Amino acid sequence: DAGDHESYMHKEMLEQPVTAQAVLRGRLDERFGTAHLGGLDMDARDLRAVRRVKILGCGSAYYVGQMGAALIEELARIPADAEAASEFRYRDPVIEPDTLYVAVSQSGETIDTLLAVQEVRRKGGRCVGLVNVVGSAIARECDGGIYLHAGPEVAVASTKALTNMFLGFALLALQLGRVRDLSIADGKRLVAGLEKLPGQIEEILAGEDDLVAVAKSLAEARSLFFIGRVRGFPVAREGAQKFKEISYRHAEAYQTSELKHGPLALIDPEVPTVALVPRDELTERNIGALHEIDARQGPLVVITHAEVDLGEIGARRIDVPRNEPELDPILLTIPLQLLAYHAAQHLGHDIDKPRNLAKSVTVE
C-alpha cells in the first residue's frame, strides 16, 4: 500500500531520487564517457549501422519518447522521432532495415504498443524496448532492451517510470553518440550530468510545499496552456497531459513559437499559461512570448533557471537546478508533476485512479 503517503502518486514522485539511481546503476562509463547497455544485445557495429530511430509509445510514454528523440538527434546526430504507437500500425508503416525501433512502456502490456512492436518485427525490423515490468509482453516481444528498474508503479499518472524512461533514452543516446562523433569530452560531460541528476531531482521535490499555492490557483482555471520550445515542447505536452488526467481541467500544450499563430487569441486573465523557459539558446525568444502573454494579463507560471532574468514580467517563477542543457527536460518535468498533483488534491479528486482511465490499456 501507499504507506504513510496520501496516495501512490505522491509516494512514487518522492521515490524518484532513488529509482533514478537504479536505472543508471552499472551502466555509466566515466572513463570513456559512454554507457553500457548489455540488454540491447547490439555491438558497436550494430549500433553504427543505425541510420534512423523511431520511438513508439502511448500517452506519457509517447511524450517522453519525443524527449528521447531530441536527445538522440542531439547526441548521436541520427534522425529520430516519436510516434503514437496507437496510430503507427494503422498507416501501414514502411519498415526500414537500418532504422532502430524503440518501444517504450511502463507496464509492457499496452496493446497499442505491443501491436506496433509486432508490426515492426513481422516486417523484419529490429525493435528494442524501454520497459519497466520485467518479463512483460512487450519486453518478451522485443529483440532486446533496457529495463527501467523503477519498481512497481501503481498510480495511473506515471512519474518515476517516466523519469527512468528519459534516463534510459539518455543512456541510449550517449551510447549511439559515442560510437559516432560525440567526443569523449562531451561524453564525460553527460556522464557527470547524469550522475548529478538524482540529487537535483531530490532538490526540486524538497521544494514541494512552495508549489502548493500556485497549484491551487491553476486548479481554479477552466482552461490552461503549457508552452515550451524544442527540448521544452515535449515537456509541455507531458505537463498538460498530467494536468488534464488528474485535475480534469482542459490543458493544452503549444510550441511557444506558435502562440502568435493562434492561441494568443484565447489569452486573458482567466487563462493561465505554464511556460518552460530554461537557460539555453532560446531564452530571449521565449521571454519575448512571455511579454505577449503578460500584455494581455494572462497569468503566468514560469519554470526556469535562477540565471534567467524575467525583467518586468509579472510571473510566478519556479527555478530548477541547472544541469547539461540536453538533460534539462527531466528537471523541468518534476515541478509539473507536483503542480498537477496538488491541483488535483485541491479539487478533491481520486488521484491514483482518475475517472475513465486505466493504468494499462490491454484491449484495443
Ligand code: BG6
Ligand atoms: C495510458 C495510461 O493508457 O497508457 C497512461 O493511462 C500511460 O498513464 C499510457 O502513460 C502508456 O502506458 P505504458 O504502460 O505503456 O507506459
